[in-house]
Amino acid sequence: MTGVPFATVPQDSDWETIVCSKLEEMEEVRAYVKNQGIGFRIPYTCDGRPGNYYPDLIVKIDDGRGFAVVPSAPQLGKANSH
Numbered sequence: 001m002t003g004v005p006f007a008t009v010p011q012d013s014d015w016e017t018i019v020c021s022k023l024e025e026m027e028e029v030r031a032y033v034k035n036q037g038i039g040f041r042i043p044y045t046c047d048g049r050p051g052n053y054y055p056d057l058i059v060k061i062d063d064g065r066g067f068a069v070v071p072s073a074p075q076l077g078k079a080n081s082h
Helices: 014-025
Strands: 029-034 042-046 049-053 057-061 066-070
Touching: 014 029, 014 057
Parallel strands: none
Antiparallel strands: 029 057, 042 049, 057 066
8 A cells, every 4th residue: 555645543452453454465455544533324224223334444445446344343243323
């Protein structure tokens, strides 16, 4: 990953530190940011009730797909509503 405007991303867990390290090693990753104060959300409906999922990290991939989202480790397979 080259040309990154910021050198550090605040990390709240060992899992986030590992993921960020791996993202740094991936050539296809152009940028990533912690979704802290950004408010990026994925709306969903579960059992007829609306909610929002707030991922920890947002990753920009240079393959024409746009953005990929990295879910929170403790919430894998679970919806997170805030």
